[in-house]
Amino acid sequence: DGGITQSPKYLFRKEGQNVTLSCEQNLNHDAMYWYRQDPGQGLRLIYYSQIVNDFQKGDIAEGYSVSREKKESFPLTVTSAQKHPTAFYLCASSIQGQAYEQYFGPGTRLTVT
Amino acid sequence: AQKITQTQPGMFVQEKEAVTLDCTYDTSDQSYGLFWYKQPSSGEMIFLIYQGSYDEQNATEGRYSLNFQKARKSANLVISASQLGDSAMYFCAMRVYSSASKIIFGSGTRLSIRP
Numbered sequence: 001d002g003g004i005t006q007s008p009k010y011l012f013r014k015e016g017q018n019v020t021l022s023c024e025q026n027l028n029h030d031a032m033y034w035y036r037q038d039p040g041q042g043l044r045l046i047y048y049s050q051i052v053n054d055f056q057k058g059d060i061a062e063g064y065s066v067s068r069e070k071k072e073s074f075p076l077t078v079t080s081a082q083k084h085p086t087a088f089y090l091c092a093s094s095i096q097g098q099a100y101e102q103y104f105g106p107g108t109r110l111t112v113t
Numbered sequence: 114a115q116k117i118t119q120t121q122p123g124m125f126v127q128e129k130e131a132v133t134l135d136c137t138y139d140t141s142d143q144s145y146g147l148f149w150y151k152q153p154s155s156g157e158m159i160f161l162i163y164q165g166s167y168d169e170q171n172a173t174e175g176r177y178s179l180n181f182q183k184a185r186k187s188a189n190l191v192i193s194a195s196q197l198g199d200s201a202m203y204f205c206a207m208r209v210y211s212s213a214s215k216i217i218f219g220s221g222t223r224l225s226i227r228p
Contacts, residue, residue, distance in 0.1 A: 031214050042204060042220040043158075050214045058215075088156060094216075100208075101148050102216055104158035 002027045004105035006091050011110045013078065021076045021108045023091035029103070030096050032074035036060060037088040037107075049074055050096065078110065086111045115140045115212075117205050117219035125225050126195050133180070134190040134222050136205030144210035147188040149179065152202040152221070161203075164188060192224075200226045
């Protein structure tokens with residue numbers, strides 16, 4: 001079955017700590033994305049990647065870093081500089097082009113303790 | 114600048130009634146795509162329907178249809194014969210040709226279906 005997996009489902013982070021969220025897809029999609037969703041809010045784009053070894057900042061990239069060493073993988077690191085409280089992180093992928101929808105993973109809920 | 118606006122933060126609808134969720138968009142691009150997603154309480158995002166800017170017919174997918182009014186820049190989602198399982202957050206989104214890798218989302222509408 002093709003799809004997107006994210007791990008872990010729940011993650012706890014202490015202030016000042018770096019944590020990495022995993023995102024893997026086997027859909028052979030070129031483009032991958034990371035979004036943050038605050039409680040009761042919409043999705044805000046953190047980073048996106050159109051191709052391996054290339055990525056662009058989204059609207060709220062500060063305090064986050066990504067890598068795209070493989071087509072299938074797009075991990076997101078939440079660094080100690082990121083002060084944002086608990087949020088839901090969604091990874092997505094898609095075929096390039098305006099007509100194609102994004103496929104989403106199940107999400108990771110990150111809690112700051 | 115591209116923008117999606119959803120003005121209804123929450124809606125309550127009686128089961129089996131039809132419901133319309135509003136979405137307006139702003140872009141100077143002539144070529145773009147519009148999407149609707151459903152997010153149940155479990156958190157996953159489920160793609161519902163797509164409308165291209167050059168499509169002359171309104172898109173339909175089962176009980177979902179998209180009321181596309183290009184001149185008014187609106188792309189409202191219509192759900193016919195609502196069911197209890199339709200209770201969820203609904204997001205309108207847009208992808209433009211000039212920035213085909215980015216999808217912009219609205220703030221969402223929380224739909225609650227009453228039995």
